[in-house]
Amino acid sequence: MVKHLLISAGLLLLSACASSGQTAYARLGGMPALYAVTDNFITLIEHEPRILKYFKGVDIAEFRRHFAIQLCMETGGPCEYTGRTMQDAHAMMNITEADFNLTVELLIKAGEQAGLATSEINYLLMKLATMRKDMLYK
Template identity: 40%
Template sequence: MANLNLKFLIVALLSGPMLVLGGCQSLNTKPEDSLYQQLGEREGIANVVEDLLYLIVEDERINHQFKGVDVAQFHDNLTDQLCELSGGPCTYTGREMRELHADMAITDTQFNALAENLILAMEQNDIPTGAQNRLIKQLLPLYPDIRNL
């Protein structure tokens, strides 16, 4: 998993699970639910971000990058960002993505590790697979800024 290519991850995330599990979604999710609602609104997103933080701390591929980070602020800002990106009534007020990550020399492996942990955190919070895929898709445009490309 550590060497997983981003493209492979995305293709796997967007095609495989959707095809295999897409049919199941309709059993427990109303099609008109917005992504924000499927994530459990701001409270649900805050729970996902909290679990993501625990997973980051355990993950030796990326935890060194987070030493000294203000955890409460990180939690608040990432929650607002995911809330806004999922169509919720939040406004991300933190610093711009490129500026924040510019000095971190983030690799593809590290980017994928964070995406993988976010998916695991969503799994832990019983977020439907289709909603997981849709959130990851919303994050893809941030990739060049976070990788400083």
């Protein structure tokens, strides 16, 4: 709990530092960069059995498109997300906190592999952290 509070406080601070006139979407490198992050993320998931098991039978092309568009929207880009809400998409999956955290680690690695600056990765995580409660098994 304390760890989460510290991480959240750190992320808020970093996001304040990262803010400038430009949208995060532009700073990150637009859609090509977000698709690079998404593709790395999918590859990492494919190599992580603990997370891959949740994706049995999932249309990966559709997931890829929706995930990248969601990143675009969350970073202030010119996209409109048309996928399901995070609550609906992740309902019934019974995602554990440990698996959620592991997924976030994969996403951090995907951002690093795509060459994103640490401050931009932290900005993304801060945006996505607000959705955490919608995805976890309650």
